[in-house]
Amino acid sequence: MFSLLTGRWGISLILLALVLVVLSLGVLVHRVWTTHRREREGDVAWRREDAVARGGRRLADSGVDDMTGTAFEEFVADLCRRDGCTRVRRVGGARDDGVDITGLLPDGRSFVIQCKRYSQKRAIPGAAVRELIGALTHAGADVAVFVTTTRFTAHALETARANGVPVVHRDLLGHWCAGATLPALIALDGAGQGPTRRRGRTGG
Known part of the structure; x- marks a missing residue:
């Protein structure tokens, strides 16, 4: 009887040890996988930021900082056409109601674009984004995009994201000039804006 109980206890201890080993291996595998995922996500983020930065440096070659407001609108319209957009028209002017460019994306959706060629010392305030939101409703377009040189x-970014308005800030504009497409920039939804310490600050 004693030997039988001893045998059962021995089997139980062996099973318990196996369970503990399996659990330990599971914890170890989870930690390794989590660490790998974080490193991979960090690498992807770094590569994206580096790509945006490289685009920003190329932006200087485009001459946008020396363009007039009208010339900048034409420049953005040309980028849209380059990316396969159709029916692209520049409609900006003194009474443009917040819309400078209209057209159709390659997938057929209609869009309106507001362009602001500002000095890097200025920033786009939330009020300007709200104006574009109103213009989107008035125009009945599918997508509204705000493009700027600054x-x-x-607050403006928060307003844009809350209302589904993609923004193309200076860093993304550089990326656009370097070959990124408008649909790809729309999907980024304003990500990648550089630190504000490099530029002038303004309220919004």
């Missing part, structure tokens, strides 16, 4: 205030 940055957006935190």
Whole structure:
């Protein structure tokens, strides 16, 4: 009887040890996988930021900082056409109601674009984004995009994202000039804006 109980306890201890080993291996595998995922995500983020930065440096070659407002609108319209957009028209002017460019994306969706060629010392305020939101409703377009040569205030970015308005700040504009397409920039939804310490600050 004693030997039988001893045998059962021995088997139980062996099973318990096996369970503990399996659990330990599971924890170890999870930690390795989590670490690998974080490193991979960090690498992807770094590569994206580096690509945006490289685009930003190429932006200087485009001459946008020396363009007039009208010339900048034409420049953006040309980028749209390059990316396969159709029916692209520049409609900006003194009474443009917040819309400078209209057209159709390659997938057929209609879009309106507001362009602001500002000095890097200025930032796009939330009020300007709200104006474009109103213009989108008035025009009945599918997508509204805000394109600028500078940055957006935190409030402006928050307003844009809350209302589904993609923004193309200076860094993404550089990326656009370097070959990124408008649909790809729309999907980024304003990501990658550089630190504000490199540029002038303004309220919004």
